[in-house]
Amino acid sequence: MAVPLLDLRLQYAQVKDEVQRRLGALCESQQFILGAPVAELEASVRDYTGCGHAVGTSSGTDALLAILMAMGIGRGDAVVTTPYTFFATAGCIHRAGAEPVFVDIDAATYNMCPARLEEYLRKKCRSGPDGRLVTAAGNRVRAVMPVHLFGCVCDMDRIGALAAEYDLPVIEDAAQAIGADYPSEKGVTLRAGAIGEAAYFSFFPSKNLGAFGDAGMATCRDEDLAAQIKLMRNHGMGAQYHHEKVGGNFRLDALQAAVLLAKLPHLDEWHAARRRNASLYRSEFTRLGLLDRITLPAEPYVESGLKNHHIYHQYVVRVPKRDAVRDALTAAGVGCAVYYPVPLHLQECFASLGHSTGDFPESERAARETLALPIYPELTGEQIREVAEAVAGAVG
Numbered sequence: 001m002a003v004p005l006l007d008l009r010l011q012y013a014q015v016k017d018e019v020q021r022r023l024g025a026l027c028e029s030q031q032f033i034l035g036a037p038v039a040e041l042e043a044s045v046r047d048y049t050g051c052g053h054a055v056g057t058s059s060g061t062d063a064l065l066a067i068l069m070a071m072g073i074g075r076g077d078a079v080v081t082t083p084y085t086f087f088a089t090a091g092c093i094h095r096a097g098a099e100p101v102f103v104d105i106d107a108a109t110y111n112m113c114p115a116r117l118e119e120y121l122r123k124k125c126r127s128g129p130d131g132r133l134v135t136a137a138g139n140r141v142r143a144v145m146p147v148h149l150f151g152c153v154c155d156m157d158r159i160g161a162l163a164a165e166y167d168l169p170v171i172e173d174a175a176q177a178i179g180a181d182y183p184s185e186k187g188v189t190l191r192a193g194a195i196g197e198a199a200y201f202s203f204f205p206s207k208n209l210g211a212f213g214d215a216g217m218a219t220c221r222d223e224d225l226a227a228q229i230k231l232m233r234n235h236g237m238g239a240q241y242h243h244e245k246v247g248g249n250f251r252l253d254a255l256q257a258a259v260l261l262a263k264l265p266h267l268d269e270w271h272a273a274r275r276r277n278a279s280l281y282r283s284e285f286t287r288l289g290l291l292d293r294i295t296l297p298a299e300p301y302v303e304s305g306l307k308n309h310h311i312y313h314q315y316v317v318r319v320p321k322r323d324a325v326r327d328a329l330t331a332a333g334v335g336c337a338v339y340y341p342v343p344l345h346l347q348e349c350f351a352s353l354g355h356s357t358g359d360f361p362e363s364e365r366a367a368r369e370t371l372a373l374p375i376y377p378e379l380t381g382e383q384i385r386e387v388a389e390a391v392a393g394a395v396g
């Protein structure tokens with residue numbers, strides 16, 4: 001029996017009545033731009049994540065662009081992130097006019113490696129005339145942007161402490177991590193999107209909380225920054241047709257907000273089902289004696305007792321001869337995917353940054369060795385066994 005990588009129809013069956021009720025009410029109102037559903041979703045995301053302010057946007061990508069524009073990050077500036085992430089992370093830095101600077105990832109979590117960040121800030125930058133860090137290309141370092149990849153929060157205590165030392169704001173790329181918890185050493189539990197100065201989520205349909213198209217949300221701590229992000233989301237317009245800044249049309253569609261409001265109450269049970277599937281994979285791979293050949297996802301915060309220590313947006317394993325395993329699984333009808341085959345420093349569009357193979361070895365190794373397996377909440381135990389057995393057959 002074929003097992004797809006994702007089947008959203010099963011999720012829709014659970015929320016169909018509520019989605020249709022909300023969409024029906026919206027159709028009756030004919031109020032499609034911002035309005036009540038967007039405001040209600042922003043308030044719900046604030047409650048759910050503990051962030052200070054939330055601003056609904058047309059996508060995660062647009063949320064990030066709006067944040068960078070609102071922070072005044074542009075030409076002559078640089079933002080530090082990782083090369084093993086979805087393109088938008090660095091694409092937006094570049095589109096804002098700034099330089100994307102990369103530091104390598106941690107081999108176990110695939111998230112920004114604090115030691116590499118430290119090395120970059122201490123050894124590879126110089127101090128500018130005003131005491132601020134300047135990159136080798138001569139741009140001012142303005143922010144650090146860790147990516148909570150695959151649904152697990154980065155080591156934010158160490159990253160935050162380093163950023164604070166250099167007076168740099170942290171922008172969380174929480175596109176894949178809504179609901180993911182972080183056991184801060186300060187003794188408090190923090191949730192993705194409420195840890196740095198600003199953050200953003202993607203509601204791309206395949207995300208744990210997915211819209212019926214593109215949608216996203218920017219979050220931040222500071223009220224004035226939230227006001228600037230809101231301004232940027234609507235053409236920089238304050239009073240009607242009076243433009244204080246050049247912004248864009250980054251507004252969240254009310255139809256998408258209505259869909260997301262219907263889904264949000266289910267999110268924690270869907271996260272829990274993804275974790276249950278991850279632990280079923282662990283049992284199956286153990287039973288099949290595969291643990292010496294494949295590397296399962298790290299769970300750095302599992303001992304914290306936090307429910308959402310990982311939300312498994314993707315379930316990503318390392319396998320030998322990855323491309324051959326992917327082809328064998330595909331031939332066996334098991335959905336799988338490579339996130340991401342080309343690290344950002346080696347993308348053609350960033351050739352002008354002057355990087356070459358070998359610059360970020362862990363990102364390059366992850367791009368060669370990792371494979372995502374089906375993890376969506378509605379998978380059955382039998383399907384997980386089938387996937388595990390297909391992996392055993394493919395790995396040999």
Ligand SMILES: Cc1ncc(COP(=O)(O)O)c(C=O)c1O
Pocket residue numbers: 059060061062085086088089147173175176201202203204214215216
């Ligand atoms: C890590 C990461 N950053 C940014 C984005 C961009 O979000 P969106 O697709 O909503 O524009 C995504 C989503 O695809 C992502 O996974």
